[in-house]
Amino acid sequence: MSLLTTRSLGFVILACLCTLARAQTGPVRYRVDLSHAAAQVISIEMTLEGVSTDSVDVRLPVWRPGLYAILDQAGTIRTLKARGPDAQPLDVVKVDKSTWRVTTGGHPRIRVAYEVWAASLDNRTRHADDTHAFMSPSTTFLYADAWRSLPVEVSLTPPPNATDWQIATGMASEPNAAGWTITAPDFDVLVDSPIEIGQHHRTTFDVDNVPHELVLWTGATPSQALRETNLYTKTPDAIAAIVRTQKAIFGTLPYDRYVFLLHCYPGARGGTEHLNSTVIQAPPEAFHDEARHRRFLSLVSHEIFHTWNVKRFRPAGLVPYDYQKENYTELLWVAEGTTSYYEDLVLVRAGLMKPDDYLKALGESIDALRQRPGNSVQSLRDSSFDAWIKYNRRNADAANSTISFYDKGALASLILDMSIRARTGNDRSLDTLMRALFERFPNPDKGYTTDDVRTILADLAGDFGEFFAHAIDGTGDLDFEAALRTCGLELHREKGDESIPDSGLTLTDQGGAAGVTEVRSPGPGTNAGLIPGDVIVAVDAHRLRVADWDKLLERRTPGDTLTITYFRNDQMRETHLTLAARPKGKLLVRRLKDADDKARAAYTTWLGQPWPGDNSGDTKP
Ligand SMILES: [Zn+2]
Incomplete structure (x- = not known):
């Protein structure tokens, strides 16, 4: 092909692309009718403007951000129909499991109406009943590729008798004649901003003048017993302390407003991070005593940490999200593992967890990893990459053949933290790496790579090639003994050599x-x-x-x-x-009685808590 021909063809392609780019107009409008929420049915109509093609493919994502597993929620969509501007029916054919092709008939505006069966709180996807409707948008709202970057407007109409329903979402919302109107700059923001409408109890608090909302849905009016728990007394203050402690790591809060959506019902568990909100599910018992409440706060801490780690700096394999297939990255050990490392560490720094309880949990984690056969089989890199088919699709062989990028990722983060501290005389730490990643990749438009992490680390504290070769790309045990000495700690097996x-x-x-x-x-x-x-x-x-x-x-x-x-x-x-x-005995992490001043100073900086008095070292004479 001649140069001239190539250029001509390029011009034609560019001209076509420009025409296409100009054709679609926003906002993409969704009308959400919750009249049948009690029957767990949500009715949605999507309107696309500026249609200029013979057909448009509308799709539902096959997964949702935050859970690296194929969910195929299109299976719960039914009665999908398309119409032109004057309600004339348009042909629709299914072209794959989550895609419908609408023949547009030359109409510049098309409407696609469908129902979603919303009957699962599991995995925080979508659920409706006579007390609420919860929608994780990637499991509820269709999209069309060419309109994905255009503004979105969602109008929601609650059931006729639901006069006490309220709305909670990280997106901007305004009341309208029938209910509310939500706006988002594009479909990606909609996807990362779950919507909870229903009977709520709302608590608000500020952290450094930034408003935070804690919105509780229980499936019923919160019982008096629940009202007398930590949920209504200590929880908001504790969450504020967590946010403040994490802000100290990153330097700034990357949002103007934050919403905690809390689903509290029997058997509830888990949480999912979103752009400026999170969905956390916990059973009522989580607020009954200090130990359970502390575990709940760990989950809160984990999800808030994601506000920076993954919602701002994001592995390149997850940028941009491909909603129709697996998004592969070898960096979930940072996105999830490092987040897991900080969840309890932040609680200690915030004064919400005793250092000794933290060290005890650390010993148990190290012990569990060392006893897991899969630690000799799968690397952290592979665990991250294969999250879609292994960690999130576990089978009976999981312990033998896999490790968790959460659990081992957290322990590799500990090794890395201690190593940076040791090399820099405690001048720098994993906190420094986290802040550097946030500063260099403040928006998820451009993802970071393993090479980026290695380059930043090299600037901070020298070459970490051996760490990556062994802890991330390799298998087997990690040298926790050496790492812990940095902060004046040691591993100790309770009951010595006794076995069971x-x-x-x-x-x-x-x-x-x-x-x-x-x-x-x-x-x-x-x-x-x-x-x-x-x-x-x-x-x-x-x-x-x-x-x-x-x-x-x-x-x-x-x-x-x-x-x-x-x-x-x-x-x-x-x-x-x-x-x-x-x-027989537990593996303990304990303070060395003869730890020197340098190690004690590192301990204090690491945990944000003082080294106990000289006589309180745990080592028995
Ligand atoms: Zn997570």
Whole structure:
């Protein structure tokens, strides 16, 4: 092809693109009718303006930001119909699992109406009943690629009798004649701003003059018992302290207003970060006592930390979001792992968690990682990349073949934090890296790469090639002993060398018998030939109930052999399992009594709490 022809073709393509770019006009309007919320049905009509093509593909995302798993929520959409400006029906065909192709008939404006069955609070997707409607927009609102960057306007009409319903969302909202109108600069902001409408209890508080809202939905009027818990007394102040502590790390709050959407109902768990809001689900018990409340605050701390780590500086593999397929990144160990590292660390700095409780939890995390066979199999890099098919689609082999980019990512972040402190005389830390990432990538328009992290680290504290080779790209144990010494800490095994028997099996109740759900490999269960799905009915010719398993093991010693009778495919079998040994005591992180001033100073900076008096070191003489 000649240069001239290439240029001519380029001009034609450019001209076409310009025509297309000029054609679509905003805002994209959605009308949301909640008349049938009590039946868990949400009716939506989307209007696209400036249509200039013969057909338009409208789609629903197959996943939602914050959960790296394919959800395929298009399965809950029904009765989708399209019409022209004068209500004339337009042809619609389904072209893949989440895409509908509308034949436009040359109309410049088309309307697409559909219903969403909103019946799941799981994974914080969409749910409606006679007390509320919750919509995570990526699971509710269709979009068309060419209109994705245009402004969005959502008008919501609550059920006729829902006079006490209120609205809560991170987006701007205004009352209208029927309900509310929400606006967002584009579809991506809509996706990252869940909408909660219903019977709410709202608490507001400022952090450094920035308004924060805590909006509670319980599925009913909050009970008196709930009103007398931490939720109405300590929680707002605690959240304010968390926000303030995190702001100190990053230097500024990256929003004008923040909304905590809290779903409180039996069995609730989990949270999801969004642009300037978060959805947190917790059971009523979470507010009944200090330990449970502290765990709730850890989750709050985690989600707020995401406001910077992932909502502002975001791995390049997640920029821009591709809503129709998996978005791969090897950096979830930073996005989720480092966030997990800070969730409790921030609580300690904010005075909401005792340092000793933090160190205890740290010891348990290190112990759990060291006992996980998958730590020798999967790297953090691979755990991040394969989140879509492994961590978020766990199977019975997960402990043997995978590690969590949350858990090991948090511990790798600890190693990195200690290493930066050690190299810089405690002048810099992981806090410095976090702030540098925020300053260099303040908006998610451009994502950061592993090379960016390595370059920033090199500027801060030298080359971290070995850290990446071993902790991120490699497998196996990490040198926690050396890392912890930086802050005057050591690992100590409670009860010394004492051990207890280990079967290498995880059992669950299956009609009174013991169903094998996990077989650790290598381990005694694997050696005995047991596999997940086997059902153990007797040990040494005595019937086994799963509730008795731990007591049975307590009466044995490592090296003992058990005769196991079990069913597989309804056929009775027998095998012999020789118990292995595992440490009896917990792995503790404790302060060294002879820690020098430098280590004590590092400890104080790290935890934001003073090193206890000289006589309170934990090391026994
Ligand atoms: Zn997270």
